[in-house]
Amino acid sequence: MSSILHARDDPQRPLRQHRGRYRRILRFAAWNLATTWWFELFLPRIGLGGVAARTRSRRMRQFARRFHDLAVELGGLMIKVGQFLSSRLDVLPPEITKELEGLQDEVPPVAFPGIAALAGHELGAPPDQVFASVDESPIAAASLGQAHRARLNPMDAGDTGLDAVVLKVQRPGIGAIVDVDLAALRKVAGWLSHVRLVSRRADMRALVEEFAMISLQEIDYLQEAVNAERFAADFAGDDRVAVPEVVWERTTRRVLTLEDVTAIKITDARALRAAGIDPATVAPVFAAIMFDQLFTNGFFHADPHPGNIFVTPVRAGAGERPWKLTFIDFGMMGEVTPSTRSGLRKLLIAAAARDGKGLVAAINDVGVLMPSADSVGLERAMTQLFARFGGMGFAELREVDPREFRDFAVEFGDVVRSLPFQLPENFLLIIRAMSLTSGVCSALDERFNLWDSVEPYAAQLLRDERGNVVQDVARQALDAAGIALRLPGRLDALAGRLEEGSLEVAVPRLERQAARLERAGRRAASAVVFGALLVSGAIVRADDLAAGNALMAASSLPLLHALWAGRRVR
Incomplete structure (x- = not known):
């Protein structure tokens, strides 16, 4: 051990x-x-x-x-x-x-003796001596650890006020396995960083390092316990959210003991209806809670899959909600920096307003687009996207003729693919959290429209930020005044260059098309030579094996030229 x-x-x-x-x-x-x-x-x-x-x-x-x-x-x-x-x-x-x-x-779960041995090593005594009882059958087996139901001994129960708990224990040897897997992923990221198609759009090494940081935090249960208490503090007094208590006396870096809060799995529609809860009413509440984490608190649950969220029925008075959402498993948490959070709030407001130009500006603020990006084409694409598909739910989008999506992709695919994107720090977790949120909401209500939750939330954000409107207007006025003051000089310079005949006009799309045509011509010529050598070699090989093989081998040179000629032309 x-x-x-x-x-x-x-x-x-x-x-x-x-x-x-x-x-x-x-x-x-x-x-x-x-x-x-x-x-x-x-x-x-x-x-x-x-x-x-x-x-x-x-x-x-x-x-x-x-x-x-x-x-x-x-x-x-x-x-x-x-x-x-x-x-x-x-x-x-x-x-x-x-x-x-x-x-x-x-x-597959780990056999209980291995779990008991590791827990005993961490807690200083075998689990059957530390706890009143431990169920040897796990209630959950995950990739890094597994959970067992247990009951606290009378002394711990008296100190904490809890009885039923969940004992979460790491898989034996998982630390070494994580190190090996990260080493392999770093090697693969190094390979991908040499593929220009990938490296232009993402820093794979940085993404793997972010994934590594997340994974190493997940196997530190002391950090998870701190995360649980911080999350609970963020929602203290909020009747929508419940969080299990941590039993610190029985928690170490590899063993975590929490209050047992098991209830109805959030996507178990049959159990929800049996408890008198309409699944369709759960979706917007869940979406709003996730929005609060991302856009207001800045500390969010990055793994909100259905197994980590329960719907807990509660006693409620007339007009009150008879259930809460109980979050568990706080190993994968993310933080949004104030600057990123501000950009995300702007992005949400622009999306709700179907403002394509504002959306691209917000994407720039968040840092997804690199400074060199020419965003005019993206603004046009987003504006047309909102005009056609804005406000549709997932069910409605499924009913749209696929040819419309295909036509849109054909028209704007080159624009989007040509833009240099990057993923800012922690954005991997933000994307994961929102992807899982939309998936859970759709499972609760097939016709759930995320816009129905986005729009009122964005309207509230807009009201909260109205105190900054005067400053924004003043700043825009100063910018406009600066442009006006510089305009006469710039017009004089432009007129001078026109008179001298030194004015150059860049047409990037035309230049790119010309470069593509030139490369295509080179490759076509090489492809013809490649085909001629290959066919000739195949014919000659029947009578003269050595000459035929030589011709076929020589065909590889024009083939390589056909594939790579002109790649550096811009």
Whole structure:
């Protein structure tokens, strides 16, 4: 046991102990990256994009199934990676998210003797001596730990006022496994950082480091206990929210003891109705609570999946809500800096107002767009997007003719793909929290319209911020005055350049089209040479093996040129 608990004394020890695990993760990543390159980059370059398009859906399902099997077999952070993928309904296709959505429920539990040994080491005595009783069957088995129901001994019960508790214990050896998985993920991120298509849009190394920080915090149960109390303080006096109490006397870095608050799982519609609760009334309350965390408190639950939220019936008077939302599992929490929170509030207000230009300005404030981005095209795209699809719920969007989405993607896809995006610090958790929120709300009410919650919340934010309106107007007036003062000089300079014939007009789209045509011409010529050499080699090879092989080998040179010629032209 001591060797497991102190595996981190030697930084290289986990990698040596789990070398096979490390290699399996890298082999899986390498194979799927190579497959993606072949179908999504190579085949379209040689005119076989139709083949890639026809097989794309099947390939995505195969990838998701293979990753699913790998994650269930290995456990550890691979389960967490799968959870992140399954929650990205906004980015990833349903072939992937659907296959991975039940991943958390398939984690096999650790046998109780191993759990009891680790808990006894942490608490200083076997669990059956520390607690009045411990249920050996887990109520939840997750990738990093598992939970068992227990009852406090009479002395602890008298001190805390609690009786029924949940004992959460880390999986034995999980620290070493997390270290190995992070080492593998860092290696994969290094590979991806050399792929220009990926590196232009995201700093993969930074994303993995953020994921690493989140994962290491999740296996520190003292930090989770602090998070639970901070979350409870944020909602103190709020009759919508309940949080379990921490039993500090029975909590360490690897063992956490909390009040047992088990109730109705938030998406269990049958149980909710049996308790006299309409699931459709739960969705807007849950959405509003998540908005409060993100846009007001700045400290939010980043893993609000259905297993971490209960609907708890309570005694209520006439006109009062007869239930609360009880949050558990505070290992994955996020913080929003004041500047990011301000940008998010502006983004929410702009989205509610269907203001495409304001939305892009807010995206800039948040830091998602890099300073070099030309956002004019994005403003036009967002304005048209709001004009056509703004205000629709998920159910309504499903009824829209897919050709409309396809036409929109064709018209503005190049604009969006050309923009240099980046993910600011902690944004991975913000995206995850909002993705899970929308998924839970849709499960509660199929016709739930997120705009119905966004608009009143945005209106309240707007009323709260009206105190800054005078300052904003004054600032805009000063900006306008500065422009007016500089305008005569700029007009004089422009007139001078016109007279000298030195005025240059940049037309980026035209220049890009010309560059693309030039590259296409080069590649077409090389492709013809490649085909001629390849076919010639195949014909000659029947009579002269050496000459045929030489011609076929030589065909690789014009092929490489056809693929890469002109890549540096801008």
